[in-house]
Amino acid sequence: MRSIVFCTTCKVSKEEKCDENGVAGGELLAREMESLLAEKGRNDIDVERHECLWSCKEHCNVLLRDTEKFSYLTGRFVPQRDNVEAILEWFDLHGQSAEGAVSFKQWPDGMRGHFIARIPPQTEV
Numbered sequence: 001m002r003s004i005v006f007c008t009t010c011k012v013s014k015e016e017k018c019d020e021n022g023v024a025g026g027e028l029l030a031r032e033m034e035s036l037l038a039e040k041g042r043n044d045i046d047v048e049r050h051e052c053l054w055s056c057k058e059h060c061n062v063l064l065r066d067t068e069k070f071s072y073l074t075g076r077f078v079p080q081r082d083n084v085e086a087i088l089e090w091f092d093l094h095g096q097s098a099e100g101a102v103s104f105k106q107w108p109d110g111m112r113g114h115f116i117a118r119i120p121p122q123t124e125v
Contacts (some may be wrong), residue, residue, distance in 0.1 A: 001046070001065075001067045002045055002046070002065065002066050002067075002091070002095060003045065003046035003047070003048050003065045004033060004045060004046070004047055004062060004063070004064055004065070004087065004088075004091060005048045005049070005050050005053070005062065005063040005065055006026045006027070006029055006030035006033070006047070006048070006049050006050070006061075006062055007026040007050060007051070007052060007053040007055070007060075007061040007062070007063075008024060008026050008027045008030065008049045008050065008051050009024055009026060009051050009052045010024060010025050010026030010029075010053075010056075010059050010060050010061050010075075011024065011025050011059040011060070012024070012025035012028065012059065012060070012078075013025065013078070014059055019079075025059055025060045025077075025079045026049075026060055026061065026062075026079075027049070028079035029060050029062065029077060029083070029084060030047060030049055032079060032080065032081055032083075032084040033047050033084045033087065033088070034047050036081065036084050036085065036088060037088070045088075048065075050063075053073065055073060055075055055116055058075035058076050058116065059075065059076060059077075060075060060076065060077035060078065060079055060083075061073065061074065061075040061116070062074045062075065062077065062087060064087070064090075064091050064094065066094065066095075066100055066121070067121065067122065068100075068121055069094065069097070069098075069099055069100025069121055070094075070099060070100035070101060070119065070120060070121060071100070071118075071119040071121070072094075072100075072115055072116075072117065072118055072119065073115075073117040073119065074087070074111070074114045074116060075114060075116050076113065076114050077114060082110060083110055085108075085110070086109070086110025086111050087110075087111065089108045089110075089111075090102060090107060090108055090111045093106050093107075100121070
């Protein structure tokens with residue numbers, strides 16, 4: 001299963017918690033992703049929301065989750081369209097890879113500097 005999990009309590013920026021309408025940055029980013037996926041007619045990736053991903057030193061945190069491959073915690077995004085396009089482009093490359101490792105040379109510019117942690121897939125006990 002592949003999903004993109006947005007922290008709904010993440011700030012809009014380092015300085016601001018919410019936008020002028022009182023909406024948190026992570027929620028704004030999730031809405032942008034849902035809009036992008038709908039425009040592209042995509043239903044192969046689940047958009048999920050989670051309250052607090054415990055990476056509060058950063059803002060607009062996103063977990064790129066895959067149950068079979070490496071997952072990645074990312075952050076420091078601005079909640080706007082070009083960032084969700086970069087997230088989706090990178091996650092598509094991730095999906096095409098065998099283990100969830102994307103060569104740095106392939107990364108969209110919008111993903112550089114946003115990775116916080118790489119999480120190995122769960123192994124069977």
